[in-house]
Amino acid sequence: MVYASIIGCILLAVLTWQxxxxxxxxxxxxxxxxxxxxxxxxxxxNTVNLSSIYYSSFFVALLCFTMGFFFxxxxxxxxxxxxxQLKEKMSFNISFIRVALLIxxxxxxxxxxxxxxxxxxxxxxxxxxxxxxxxxxxMFDEGIxxxxxxxxxxxxxxxxxxxxxxxxxxxNRNYFLISFIIALFFSLTxxxxxxxxxxxxxxxxxNIIIKKYSNKKIAIMLLLIVLIILVTFxxxxxxxxxxxxxxxxxxxxxxxxxxxFSTSMIAFVQWIETTWEYKYGANTxxxxxxxxxxxxxDLSAVKAVQEYVYVYGDITNVYSVLHYYTSDxxxxxxxxxxVILGMTYGFIYKKAIINKKTTxxxxxxxxxxxFPLINQFFDDKYFSILSTWIQLIFWIAFFTRRKFLYLHAxxxx
Numbered sequence: 471m472v473y474a475s476i477i478g479c480i481l482l483a484v485l486t487w488q489x490x491x492x493x494x495x496x497x498x499x500x501x502x503x504x505x506x507x508x509x510x511x512x513x514x515x516n517t518v519n520l521s522s523i524y525y526s527s528f529f530v531a532l533l534c535f536t537m538g539f540f541f542x543x544x545x546x547x548x549x550x551x552x553x554x555q556l557k558e559k560m561s562f563n564i565s566f567i568r569v570a571l572l573i574x575x576x577x578x579x580x581x582x583x584x585x586x587x588x589x590x591x592x593x594x595x596x597x598x599x600x601x602x603x604x605x606x607x608x609m610f611d612e613g614i615x616x617x618x619x620x621x622x623x624x625x626x627x628x629x630x631x632x633x634x635x636x637x638x639x640x641x642n643r644n645y646f647l648i649s650f651i652i653a654l655f656f657s658l659t660x661x662x663x664x665x666x667x668x669x670x671x672x673x674x675x676x677n678i679i680i681k682k683y684s685n686k687k688i689a690i691m692l693l694l695i696v697l698i699i700l701v702t703f704x705x706x707x708x709x710x711x712x713x714x715x716x717x718x719x720x721x722x723x724x725x726x727x728x729x730x731f732s733t734s735m736i737a738f739v740q741w742i743e744t745t746w747e748y749k750y751g752a753n754t755x756x757x758x759x760x761x762x763x764x765x766x767x768d769l770s771a772v773k774a775v776q777e778y779v780y781v782y783g784d785i786t787n788v789y790s791v792l793h794y795y796t797s798d799x800x801x802x803x804x805x806x807x808x809v810i811l812g813m814t815y816g817f818i819y820k821k822a823i824i825n826k827k828t829t830x831x832x833x834x835x836x837x838x839x840x841f842p843l844i845n846q847f848f849d850d851k852y853f854s855i856l857s858t859w860i861q862l863i864f865w866i867a868f869f870t871r872r873k874f875l876y877l878h879a880x881x882x883x
Contacts, residue, residue: 472520475529479505482536492548493688496815497539504532507847510732518782524739534805538812546824558828558877559637566874578652581616602661620656625865627653628834631673635680663706668841676837733781734848738789753798757856774854794850831870
């Protein structure tokens with residue numbers, strides 16, 4: 471089934487390309503990722519049984535996503551809108567941007583001081599391990615203000631990036647650099663690599679959307695960002711797994727790449743072949759259970775982090791995006807979710823890229839949603855962190871309001 475799925479993924483990638491002519495079309499990116507990962511699976515064919523029909527589940531999910539995406543987008547292409555799109559320049563309300571940056575700078579120095587004091591007195595292995603151990607043991611508490619301001623800071627940095635990419639004057643550049651440095655610090659101290667990747671990918675894709683590069687240049691830029699992500703991933707793995715044998719650096723790196731880029735698919739197939747107990751919405755509606763618990767109710771809410779299992783000698787707790795929804799109501803339900811996700815991406819893609827007008831809100835939302843899209847092979851980053859998306863979208867909407875962000879006709883047009 472793996473060989474048939476590879477052919478199917480390639481055909482979907484070709485179809486998507488023919489219809490969109492856009493490398494950053496979500497369906498094309500997802501097709502490319504699943505194609506690559508199926509080839510990665512083939513590298514383990516001598517040690518892993520790949521005969522299960524469930525290995526085709528990822529291709530079927532991709533097919534459902536693609537159907538949902540083009541149901542909304544239709545035959546419209548990015549290139550059609552580039553020629554007629556109104557050229558508009560963005561600029562911030564000066565009073566607003568100064569107040570926003572002042573608040574960010576105050577939070578930055580407050581948290582920097584707090585982190586510095588704790589790390590200097592409790593240093594263990596490296597800064598990131600020190601903070602991780604501190605949070606796990608309860609010795610370090612960043613506080614509710616810092617915790618909830620993190621998503622606002624990341625959203626603000628993305629919006630500042632969009633304004634700078636659109637209108638690269640010195641003032642906008644300074645706003646962006648300050649906001650990015652602060653957002654990067656808050657991301658690095660979150661103890662979660664996903665937040666860092668979310669920030670970097672959002673800025674990367676927003677730059678591409680605004681600048682309207684050629685597909686050839688985008689392909690080169692994508693290869694560069696993949697390289698940067700791999701280097702970042704390996705570096706963080708080296709700092710995170712301090713208790714593992716790292717005497718052979720090459721072997722350690724290969725093991726991390728194998729675990730993170732192949733075991734999720736294998737773990738899902740192993741799980742679905744042996745488990746038939748459903749959670750009946752406990753995953754999908756986890757956010758609402760947590761919300762009601764916060765209001766005083768006593769509901770059972772499942773953990774977002776899955777249990778660890780052994781997969782052909784490797785230990786993992788990720789099962790791809792399909793596991794989160796399949797465990798609720800079955801595989802068909804997971805496919806339906808993919809259709810809905812495809813339609814959602816199609817709607818936002820139309821607003822952000824095919825739209826005749828510059829729409830900073832939808833550009834920011836689409837840019838930040840590339841992270842969970844690319845992460846589908848790994849695990850779910852949609853409903854499992856729904857509260858995060860509500861916060862991010864709220865802050866993006868806040869920072870792109872007309873009172874704070876102005877659009878002006880380009881005089882050079």
